[in-house]
Amino acid sequence: MKKRQFLRTLVATASCLALQTVNAAAPATPTLASTLPKLVVVLVVDGLPNEQVQRYRDQFGQGGLRRMLDQGAYFSNAHQAHGVTVTAVGHAAILTGAYPYVHGIIGNNWIDPITKKSVYCSEDTNYTYIGEETKPSDGTSPAKLKVDTLGDELRYATGSKSKVITVSGKDRGAIMLAGKTGTAYMYMDKTGDFASSTYYMKQHPEWVTKYLANKPQDRYYGKTWAPLLPPAAYDGDADEDLSPAKAGSHNRLPYTYYSESGEIDAGYYASLRVGPYLDQLTLDFARAAVEGENLGRNPAGVPDILGVSLSAHDYINHAFGPESKLSHDHLQRLDRMFADFFNYLDKRVGMDNVLVVLTADHGFPNTPEFAKTQKLDAARLDGDKLMDALNQHLEQKFGIGKLVQTWSLPNIHLNYGLVEQNKLKREEVETAAARFLLAQNGIADVFTRSQFESGAVQGTHIATLMRRAWNRDNSGDLVAITKPFWYFGSGTSGTSHGSPYAYDTNVPLLIMGKRWVKPGYYGQYAEVVDIAPTLANLLHVRPPAGAEGRVLTETLR
Numbered sequence: 001m002k003k004r005q006f007l008r009t010l011v012a013t014a015s016c017l018a019l020q021t022v023n024a025a026a027p028a029t030p031t032l033a034s035t036l037p038k039l040v041v042v043l044v045v046d047g048l049p050n051e052q053v054q055r056y057r058d059q060f061g062q063g064g065l066r067r068m069l070d071q072g073a074y075f076s077n078a079h080q081a082h083g084v085t086v087t088a089v090g091h092a093a094i095l096t097g098a099y100p101y102v103h104g105i106i107g108n109n110w111i112d113p114i115t116k117k118s119v120y121c122s123e124d125t126n127y128t129y130i131g132e133e134t135k136p137s138d139g140t141s142p143a144k145l146k147v148d149t150l151g152d153e154l155r156y157a158t159g160s161k162s163k164v165i166t167v168s169g170k171d172r173g174a175i176m177l178a179g180k181t182g183t184a185y186m187y188m189d190k191t192g193d194f195a196s197s198t199y200y201m202k203q204h205p206e207w208v209t210k211y212l213a214n215k216p217q218d219r220y221y222g223k224t225w226a227p228l229l230p231p232a233a234y235d236g237d238a239d240e241d242l243s244p245a246k247a248g249s250h251n252r253l254p255y256t257y258y259s260e261s262g263e264i265d266a267g268y269y270a271s272l273r274v275g276p277y278l279d280q281l282t283l284d285f286a287r288a289a290v291e292g293e294n295l296g297r298n299p300a301g302v303p304d305i306l307g308v309s310l311s312a313h314d315y316i317n318h319a320f321g322p323e324s325k326l327s328h329d330h331l332q333r334l335d336r337m338f339a340d341f342f343n344y345l346d347k348r349v350g351m352d353n354v355l356v357v358l359t360a361d362h363g364f365p366n367t368p369e370f371a372k373t374q375k376l377d378a379a380r381l382d383g384d385k386l387m388d389a390l391n392q393h394l395e396q397k398f399g400i401g402k403l404v405q406t407w408s409l410p411n412i413h414l415n416y417g418l419v420e421q422n423k424l425k426r427e428e429v430e431t432a433a434a435r436f437l438l439a440q441n442g443i444a445d446v447f448t449r450s451q452f453e454s455g456a457v458q459g460t461h462i463a464t465l466m467r468r469a470w471n472r473d474n475s476g477d478l479v480a481i482t483k484p485f486w487y488f489g490s491g492t493s494g495t496s497h498g499s500p501y502a503y504d505t506n507v508p509l510l511i512m513g514k515r516w517v518k519p520g521y522y523g524q525y526a527e528v529v530d531i532a533p534t535l536a537n538l539l540h541v542r543p544p545a546g547a548e549g550r551v552l553t554e555t556l557r
Helices: 002-025 050-059 065-071 087-096 150-157 171-178 206-213 216-220 266-271 276-292 312-320 325-348 368-373 383-398 416-421 426-438 449-454 461-469 528-539
Strands: 039-045 073-075 109-111 118-120 164-168 183-187 304-310 354-359 379-381 404-408 411-414 443-448 478-482 486-488 509-512 520-522
Touching: 039 087, 039 171, 039 325, 039 528, 050 065, 050 325, 065 325, 065 354, 065 509, 087 150, 087 171, 087 528, 109 404, 109 411, 150 164, 150 304, 150 528, 164 171, 164 276, 171 183, 171 304, 183 276, 206 276, 216 276, 276 304, 276 312, 276 325, 312 325, 354 528, 383 404, 383 426, 411 426, 416 426, 426 443, 426 449, 426 478, 443 449, 443 461, 461 478, 478 486, 509 528
Parallel strands: 039 304, 039 354, 073 520, 164 183, 164 304, 379 486
Antiparallel strands: 073 509, 109 118, 354 509, 404 411, 411 478, 443 478
């Protein structure tokens, strides 16, 4: 009996010791905080068509865009899936996951439905820039954004412990990414400083004050922007003479930055927008924000978001077109800037702890002059002359002048008051206006308020994009679409965007973070509005209220 009891005790002791050994060797169950990225970096290259990434990818260095292409998920068929592809609309889509009919940002500018005056997407006279001159139309708050962003949801979920900091060369670029509760900083054309507004704080934190005191923007005075690559690398670019330089500007490299006064002044600071130095300054300020706000090292152990919108590519493409040598060279320089920035983040936060998303707010068409060399029907369409002709036509038809009250193309506003006073039917006037416009050279289609409100705008891909772009409160009574490769403009050089065509909608979408994302080339259709739901899924927070995108599950580990 004693022997049997001894054996039982021996077995029990051995089992206990084995269990203790197993428990000691087993890894601890990961906590939610340990599985989340410490820092989410959202990079937006203003005005970057995806075709430029495809066309120039073999020339990229090792650590920037190539790193994202090799180590991240790259969607080559991603789109800003709304019909009016401009900066404010595209930036609003990225972290709201919403379309304009919901988020309310229908353009950079639009017509106020009450006053019938032009309003700017981020203007708010209740607030001013901190330490900078502020005009009534300057962008100072997200008041016109009707929904929240991913950053707002993250801050809500963490009791405001997460930080959301955004920076851009344009106020609308920073403000739309920051949402309602983040903090936006934007480049000031007159001083070259980055400033926030009183919507976000009463005064800048100490780290901003110290950064601005060093005047880093002044170091580029007298600096020359010269080609980065050997001459043969640019052989496929457009002839520089296709894009004549405007007064006080340049259309070829090398180019030296200076001012007409011979001193560092507002003219010099404004000139920095068209070239690589604005983007370098933006990324430098982003570094200062990472350190000043301790991003990615949050003492509360919760994720932070850094949004960086690089604005210079848009200015360059407007002036010279995406086919130009300047645009080509700028993208190569931006690629090298990203490499330096990623190296910095690796040392500061550790790239294993960082999730990076890169996209664009819109693409770009070629200049009409270049498009014509490709045997395409392309031109600029003078919107003011077109509206004058439309008013004359309606007056001849109905005997009433100025039935077109105002416009901010592609949106056209009719004077419904005059229509009702003269006992006309709204649909009759809308239809007459639409038919006239459709008969004009350069116009592909026209949609009316009655069609939008009745649900008649459907059936085609472009109709879907335009329906998403139309907001009942802010949009016009008519929306006109130019033919492919045409755009509304009265100039004689450069190009612009804003259409529902693929050259304006197809943008890069890259996501990099080896702990969360499966690298690969993804050819399936995706939308920029998919970014917010995907990040919400990875951060374990609810999607923003207006989000309609999908979680890109095919990329997730």
